[in-house]
Amino acid sequence: MPRAATTSDTFNAIAEPQRRDILELLKHGERPVLELAKELGIGQPSASKHLRVLREVQLVRVREVGKQRLYGLDARGLRPIHEWVGGFAEFWNESFDRLNTYVQELKTETQKEHPDDQ
Numbered sequence: 211m212p213r214a215a216t217t218s219d220t221f222n223a224i225a226e227p228q229r230r231d232i233l234e235l236l237k238h239g240e241r242p243v244l245e246l247a248k249e250l251g252i253g254q255p256s257a258s259k260h261l262r263v264l265r266e267v268q269l270v271r272v273r274e275v276g277k278q279r280l281y282g283l284d285a286r287g288l289r290p291i292h293e294w295v296g297g298f299a300e301f302w303n304e305s306f307d308r309l310n311t312y313v314q315e316l317k318t319e320t321q322k323e324h325p326d327d328q
Contacts, residue, residue, distance in 0.1 A: 223267040229260050233269060236283035240273070243281065245246065310323055 231250055235241060240248075247257035264270035269287040271281050285316055295320055 217259055219267065220287055221294075223263050223269065226260070226263075227266055228256075232257070232260055232264060232281075233283060234269065236281060240280040242278050242280040246281065277286070300324045 224233070228250060232246055235246060235249055236308055243257050243261060246261070247254045250257065261270055265272065267287055269284055271282050271284045272281075273282065
């Protein structure tokens with residue numbers, strides 16, 4: 211059954227490029243919304259909306275320091291994506307192994323055809 215197109219799903223939440231950019235910035239530490247907005251070149255309301263979505267899917271946590279709210283990455287929420295992508299590792303490893311075998315065969319053929327070039 212296909213997933214509903216909702217931002218309450220981690221996959222859909224990070225489908226938005228600016229949300230991925232926010233996560234990228236938060237990898238380096240907590241930041242206030244105004245700093246994130248400035249760094250991304252977007253308005254504070256837009257940044258706040260993206261942060262709300264990321265909080266809903268538990269990719270971002272917020273902590274109050276005085277009057278300021280600092281947003282930080284909670285990468286544990288990326289586990290489902292990591293597990294899904296990891297399922298393709300065997301496919302890529304096998305593909306690269308086949309490519310390596312093919313390249314080695316081409317080298318061997320070339321060496322047989324042009325032994326003086328060695």
